[in-house]
Amino acid sequence: MTTTMTTDATATRVAVRAASVTKTFDTRGGIVTALQDVSLDVAAGEFVSLIGPSGCGKSTLLRLIADLETPTSGELSIFGKTAERARLDQDYGIAFQQAGLLPWRTIAGNIELPLELHGVPKAERRARATELLELVGLGDLAGRFPDQLSGGQQQRVAIARALAERPSLLLMDEPFGALDEMTREYMQTELLRICAETQAAVVFVTHSIPEAVFLSDRVVVMSPRPGRIAEVLPMRLGATSGRADDLREDPRFFEMVTAVRESLHGGAPSGRGEDR
Secondary structure, three states: OOOOOOOHHHHOOEEEEEEEEEEEEEEOOEEEEEEEEEEEEEEOOOEEEEEOOOOOOHHHHHHHHOOOOOOOEEEEEEOOEOHHHHHHOOOEEEEOOOOOOOOOOOHHHHHHHHHHHOOOOHHHHHHHHHHHHHHOOOOOOOOOOHHHOOHHHHHHHHHHHHOOOOOOEEEEEOOOOOOOHHHHHHHHHHHHHHHHHHOOEEEEEOOOHHHHHHHOOEEEEEOOOOEOEEEEEEOOOOOHHHOOHHHHHOHHHHHHHHHHHHHHOOOOOOOHHHOO
């Protein structure tokens, strides 16, 4: 893959482009290479999951996209812009494993926070919070506080907050990792519904193979440190917008789970991560 940035013609259809991205950290024990020569495109509206062993650089790649870290080498663009420019333009929203809600603000107030910080008028903030609470199925809880909500409800609020500024890209770092299995599966289905309605692209970090398979258009399998893309697997399960709980019992689902598992336990990187 070429390391040049996207042209104006392709910038509208490529949400994320990583070209030969490497990230090293200077630690007391010496230089640690978290990512090495990672190249990947994520299309606008596409759901891509990153999976791999702990320490393989999944979250580091997400942080680079979010402009929370800077690549040591290589090039990274978000909708044809630098990561910094995309951050300033609020092109993406981000959600972590912990919802990170402010306990002294109501649910609506938490959703309104990014809009408030960017000077959006109060009436507009309220209208947007109301719209998003309906989107995530919490329309009757606007005046409650975070400690009055379940873990799954708090994560729905965190997703709503990430969508507050209408981003075209969602960055999600194990957002359902702390939830029980039943709630987690429900949230996965809800996330696909929300993505279908917003048409946002998603880069999703997870340790769960079934979760990655159920949610994704493609699963990116990463190798142990230094993190490389070992393989990119298309999920042959139909459009993500049409997936429902019964897919988890479909033989095709188990086939894809097996394919990801075998890739995770496979040998050296195949280079197929540079197919787009």
